[in-house]
Amino acid sequence: MSAVRAIGAPLMATEGLAAGYxxxxxxxxxxxxxxxxxxxIAVLGPNGGGKTTLFRTLLGELRPAAGTLQRPARIGxxxxxxxxxxxxPVSALDVALMGTLSTLPWWRRPGRADRERxxxxxxxxxxxxxxxRTFGDLSGGQRQRVLVARALVQDAPVLLLDEPYVxxxxxxxxxxxxxxxRLAADGRALLIATHDVExxxxxxxxxxxxxxxxxxxxxxxxxxxxxxxxTYGAExxxxxxxxxxxxxxxxxxxxx
Amino acid sequence: MIVATLxxxxxxxxxxxxxxxxxxxxxxxxxxxxxxxxxxxxYNLSYSTESLAHxxxxxxxxxxxxxxxxxxxxxxxxxxxxMAIAAAARTPAIGRDTAVAVVVTALLGLGALLALxxxxxxxxxxxxxxxxxxxxxxxxxxxxxxxVAVVIALALLHGRLLLVxxxxxxxxxxxxxxxxxxxxxxxxxxxxxxxxxxxxGNLLVVAVLVGPAAIARAVTHRMSTMMAVAAAxxxxxxxxGLYLSYYARTAAGASIAAVIVATYAVALAAQAARRAVAGRxxxxxxxxxxx
Numbered sequence: 001m002s003a004v005r006a007i008g009a010p011l012m013a014t015e016g017l018a019a020g021y022x023x024x025x026x027x028x029x030x031x032x033x034x035x036x037x038x039x040x041i042a043v044l045g046p047n048g049g050g051k052t053t054l055f056r057t058l059l060g061e062l063r064p065a066a067g068t069l070q071r072p073a074r075i076g077x078x079x080x081x082x083x084x085x086x087x088x089p090v091s092a093l094d095v096a097l098m099g100t101l102s103t104l105p106w107w108r109r110p111g112r113a114d115r116e117r118x119x120x121x122x123x124x125x126x127x128x129x130x131x132x133r134t135f136g137d138l139s140g141g142q143r144q145r146v147l148v149a150r151a152l153v154q155d156a157p158v159l160l161l162d163e164p165y166v167x168x169x170x171x172x173x174x175x176x177x178x179x180x181x182r183l184a185a186d187g188r189a190l191l192i193a194t195h196d197v198e199x200x201x202x203x204x205x206x207x208x209x210x211x212x213x214x215x216x217x218x219x220x221x222x223x224x225x226x227x228x229x230x231t232y233g234a235e236x237x238x239x240x241x242x243x244x245x246x247x248x249x250x251x252x253x254x255x256x
Numbered sequence: 257m258i259v260a261t262l263x264x265x266x267x268x269x270x271x272x273x274x275x276x277x278x279x280x281x282x283x284x285x286x287x288x289x290x291x292x293x294x295x296x297x298x299y300n301l302s303y304s305t306e307s308l309a310h311x312x313x314x315x316x317x318x319x320x321x322x323x324x325x326x327x328x329x330x331x332x333x334x335x336x337x338x339m340a341i342a343a344a345a346r347t348p349a350i351g352r353d354t355a356v357a358v359v360v361t362a363l364l365g366l367g368a369l370l371a372l373x374x375x376x377x378x379x380x381x382x383x384x385x386x387x388x389x390x391x392x393x394x395x396x397x398x399x400x401x402x403x404v405a406v407v408i409a410l411a412l413l414h415g416r417l418l419l420v421x422x423x424x425x426x427x428x429x430x431x432x433x434x435x436x437x438x439x440x441x442x443x444x445x446x447x448x449x450x451x452x453x454x455x456x457g458n459l460l461v462v463a464v465l466v467g468p469a470a471i472a473r474a475v476t477h478r479m480s481t482m483m484a485v486a487a488a489x490x491x492x493x494x495x496x497g498l499y500l501s502y503y504a505r506t507a508a509g510a511s512i513a514a515v516i517v518a519t520y521a522v523a524l525a526a527q528a529a530r531r532a533v534a535g536r537x538x539x540x541x542x543x544x545x546x547x
Contacts, residue, residue, distance in 0.1 A: 059428070059429045061428055061429075075429065077426050077429040077430070079423065079425065079426050083423070083425055083426075084422055084423045085421065085422050085423070088298065088418075088421055088422040089298070089473075089476070089477055089478050089479045089482060090418055090422050090478075090479070091478065094418055094479075095422070097415065098415065098418065098419045098422075098423070098430055099430065100415075101415055101416060101419060101430055101431055101432055102430050102431030102432075103431070104415075106412070106413075106416070107412055109411070109412065109414065109415065110415060134477055134478075135422075150430075154430070
């Protein structure tokens with residue numbers, strides 16, 4: 001796994017960031033956070049709360065309507081696997097190789113060194129023996145790890161992961177957990193959109209959104225009942241020991 | 257004796273120069289159609305390709321009427337069709353599919369009307385169904401240039417075409433503009449239509465652009481292999497079609513299309529049989545042995 005060395009400055013930072021679509025009013029505002037090397041940041045919020053808008057703004061697809069954004073030149077993105085075309089005739093290696101395109105001019109094809117990087121990234125996510133398998137034939141957890149490998153090939157210091165645990169079984173969740181911990185330990189910053197409040201307690205930071213920033217900070221400070229109620233409103237479900245989770249229908253797509 | 261008869265059967269269709277030129281034309285168009293066709297079907301452009309092929313008919317007829325090269329008339333026809341479809345698609349309450357259907361039907365009808373004019377030197381049949389036995393030196397040169405250009409362009413764009421087709425929503429985050437890749441692919445399709453329509457005709461050109469790729473898709477699982485198989489199928493079907501045309505005295509373009517369709521039917525049947533055998537073999541294997 002290529003190392004991204006920890007440095008003092010944040011890898012990504014926003015100050016009063018607002019974003020929206022077209023000439024309409026911002027659908028997300030007042031977002032202020034920093035992403036330091038080694039941090040896994042859970043991005044929590046209801047469907048329509050602004051997680052996708054935030055990611056699209058961080059990627060440069062949407063122009064900030066207000067505030068400032070400091071971002072690295074390359075950001076890796078790990079989408080939900082079902083948004084890819086599973087009928088497309090590509091192997092796991094083909095998908096990992098897509099991560100080289102951002103650094104190649106249009107007339108250059110990936111060379112031997114690029115293929116080696118892609119194979120190394122697949123080995124890093126535990127899929128060295130699946131490199132030649134068709135992407136659509138892999139399990140959900142394996143597909144998710146192939147997309148992580150593609151982001152690793154980009155060699156980006158910041159990775160954005162869009163609900164990577166959706167649809168995974170328990171062993172796949174454990175594998176992905178371990179992989180994300182290793183990536184963070186390697187000096188990357190990970191922003192992970194999720195609805196799993198319990199999982200977020202194990203990570204370094206939590207960013208709560210509901211059309212604006214509700215809170216940002218360490219889980220112990222942010223994941224209080226009051227903050228979660230302001231984030232999710234009446235949809236919050238209490239299970240035990242004043243801990244809260246989201247109802248199952250929330251574990252789906254978020255388009256805002 | 258049998259060998260001699262067989263040999264004569266094989267070479268008889270190519271004794272005339274006109275037939276050898278036709279063979280060269282279908283070889284070149286087969287390489288173009290097979291390789292490009294794989295991207296056409298995976299980018300869901302089959303209907304658009306067929307529509308554009310039909311919509312350039314008025315341009316071809318007007319070129320025949322005025323005596324300018326057919327390829328220039330076809331290019332103008334394509335440009336008019338693209339603008340008309342774009343304008344119709346912007347009309348409220350008309351979807352893109354409906355806009356394409358309306359514009360293409362109108363242009364095809366206009367082309368037929370013009371072709372029925374007594375002043376039109378080329379018959380409607382030749383424009384609609386092609387005349388692969390009457391290709392000119394210029395047609396062969398254009399087909400060769402097109403084949404080289406398509407193969408090089410697809411090789412250079414391979415990774416980007418894969419990315420946009422597989423994961424269009426995130427292509428920008430990986431440094432690739434989906435719109436540019438789409439435009440490059442459409443440009444190649446338009447060039448292929450303009451050149452191939454000379455030999456295969458307005459109605460049958462889509463057979464060589466879509467048919468071989470559909471056959472290859474049924475039997476392969478990687479894009480590079482699929483493109484090679486599709487090109488081979490297109491070339492072999494082209495040869496087969498010319499044999500059929502020679503011995504059955506049928507129209508060459510239609511014979512090529514018929515061989516492609518027949519091959520597709522065989523490929524589908526083989527695929528269904530393979531799945532049935534695989535299903536039976538899975539059912540016969542005890543669960544413990546599979547675990």
